[in-house]
Amino acid sequence: MPSIDYSAVKTLVTLDRALGILGWRPNQDDGYEWRGYCPKHALPNDHSKSFWCRPKAGWWYCHVCKRGGSVIDLYMMVHGFTVREAAIELCARAGLTVPYIARRTARRLIREQEEDM
Numbered sequence: 001m002p003s004i005d006y007s008a009v010k011t012l013v014t015l016d017r018a019l020g021i022l023g024w025r026p027n028q029d030d031g032y033e034w035r036g037y038c039p040k041h042a043l044p045n046d047h048s049k050s051f052w053c054r055p056k057a058g059w060w061y062c063h064v065c066k067r068g069g070s071v072i073d074l075y076m077m078v079h080g081f082t083v084r085e086a087a088i089e090l091c092a093r094a095g096l097t098v099p100y101i102a103r104r105t106a107r108r109l110i111r112e113q114e115e116d117m
């Protein structure tokens, strides 16, 4: 099974795009940070602002779920996906080809990480 280039997925599918696919809209937008209902635990007509997101930084956090992270972490939380499933679903919903790492490159990356340890 080829390895997915997760950092490429995060670059290709921006957080605002992923939230748009989920039908999420902020209840509050100061141009830097968006706040609104959590796509996991709340309903779209909920006026809560427990879900915080900084779209330019690609970062989000839910103060109720106590979870946050990248666009991939968002799809893992909302859909209960594994990291691999979340990346594949994000690319599919955004109409993009999943960016895979060539097997030789993946092996080299693993070897380099092992050498760093």
Ligand SMILES: [Zn+2]
Residues within 6 Å of the ligand: 038, 039, 040, 041, 042, 062, 063, 064, 065, 066
């Ligand atoms: Zn939540």
